[in-house]
Amino acid sequence: MSLLEEINSLILEAESSLSKCNSEEELDASKNLFVGKKGKLTQVLKGLAALSVEEKKTIGKVANEAQVRIESFLENRRAALKEEFYQIKLKEEFIDALRPVNGNERGTLHPITQIQYEIEDIFTSMGFSVMDGPEVETDENNFAALNFTEDHPARDMQDTFYTTDGNLLRTHTSAIQVRALRNLKPPFRIIAPGRVFRYEEVDASHENTFYQVEGMVVGENISIANLIYTMETLLSSVFRTSVKTRLRPGYFPFVEPGFELDIQCLVCEGKGCSVCKQSGWLELLPCGLIHPNVLSHAGHDPKKWTGFAFGLGLDRLVMMRYGINDIRYFQSGNLRFLNQF
Numbered sequence: 001m002s003l004l005e006e007i008n009s010l011i012l013e014a015e016s017s018l019s020k021c022n023s024e025e026e027l028d029a030s031k032n033l034f035v036g037k038k039g040k041l042t043q044v045l046k047g048l049a050a051l052s053v054e055e056k057k058t059i060g061k062v063a064n065e066a067q068v069r070i071e072s073f074l075e076n077r078r079a080a081l082k083e084e085f086y087q088i089k090l091k092e093e094f095i096d097a098l099r100p101v102n103g104n105e106r107g108t109l110h111p112i113t114q115i116q117y118e119i120e121d122i123f124t125s126m127g128f129s130v131m132d133g134p135e136v137e138t139d140e141n142n143f144a145a146l147n148f149t150e151d152h153p154a155r156d157m158q159d160t161f162y163t164t165d166g167n168l169l170r171t172h173t174s175a176i177q178v179r180a181l182r183n184l185k186p187p188f189r190i191i192a193p194g195r196v197f198r199y200e201e202v203d204a205s206h207e208n209t210f211y212q213v214e215g216m217v218v219g220e221n222i223s224i225a226n227l228i229y230t231m232e233t234l235l236s237s238v239f240r241t242s243v244k245t246r247l248r249p250g251y252f253p254f255v256e257p258g259f260e261l262d263i264q265c266l267v268c269e270g271k272g273c274s275v276c277k278q279s280g281w282l283e284l285l286p287c288g289l290i291h292p293n294v295l296s297h298a299g300h301d302p303k304k305w306t307g308f309a310f311g312l313g314l315d316r317l318v319m320m321r322y323g324i325n326d327i328r329y330f331q332s333g334n335l336r337f338l339n340q341f
């Protein structure tokens with residue numbers, strides 16, 4: 001075999017041997033075997049001594065190229081091995097950062113919060129804005145500006161927790177109506193969800209701390225028809241089934257006329273139970289047209305502007321939706337109850 005042939009076959013042999021190496025150690029051993037000081041290429045090149053100057057030049061060049069080629073093959077193999085190693089490590093050491101930790105329970109939103117968000121979606125899709133207000137209110141916002149005069153007997157309708165500085169815990173979200181009328185320029189439509197407080201005896205359908213959503217529309221030529229349409233849209237979206245409702249006259253000093261919208265009890269389907277106090281109906285949605293005094297108290301001309309308002313009890317709405325027979329579950333912190341939602 002000529003020297004040239006020997007060099008070419010050495011290249012093939014080296015490449016085949018290197019491609020079988022599976023570790024750094026094997027690669028280093030192969031390197032020594034072929035291109036090391038005592039390696040095969042060096043041995044072959046010993047034969048150069050017997051050649052002419054011309055031949056030495058040509059073969060020497062080929063031998064150099066062979067060395068470069070083997071070394072670059074080796075470096076590629078080294079890089080490929082490193083990559084393989086990382087890939088295996090990545091697979092073995094994969095950490096799923098989103099996997100729930102064993103043994104830790106996941107929380108859910110409280111059913112009242114869930115229904116509140118749903119109602120916000122229903123109303124924002126009808127062009128309402130969502131407003132907020134403080135839980136500690138002034139007598140002015142909770143009562144006086146809503147047409148409850150100082151000695152008005154209607155004040156007794158809502159037993160009130162007073163703070164030592166003469167303020168109170170709001171008894172209804174209607175206090176936010178007053179803030180809306182003072183701060184917004186008609187026409188406007190708002191809803192205002194919130195927690196309210198009453199100094200009340202607690203039973204299956206009465207809490208001392210519960211939730212309401214206030215709604216208010218002020219504009220020109222707003223009528224009872226607009227009110228009823230809005231209430232029906234709301235109830236059919238929330239219950240996703242037709243519910244029986246009835247409208248009764250209701251008295252609230254800040255609306256005229258005022259109504260009570262009752263729904264047939266969904267817990268007992270109207271037969272009578274502890275939730276509906278055996279009547280088959282549940283008071284759910286008091287509402288009415290905004291009293292002219294309330295508009296003018298806030299500086300709006302009641303001849304130009306009219307409107308409607310409603311106050312929805314959220315706890316009772318959730319009770320009707322799921323057939324829950326006692327309001328006290330909501331604040332109980334009972335996880336077996338809460339985990340169902």
Ligand code: FA5
Nearest residue numbers: 172174206207210283284285286287309310311313316
């Ligand atoms: C009011 O609070 C009026 N502000 C509602 C209103 C707004 C009328 C706008 C007209 C125009 P009422 O006291 O009836 O009204 O309460 C409204 C709803 O809150 C009731 O229908 C009921 O669903 C709920 N609610 C009242 N008291 C309690 C209670 N103690 N526990 C749980 N829910 C209650």
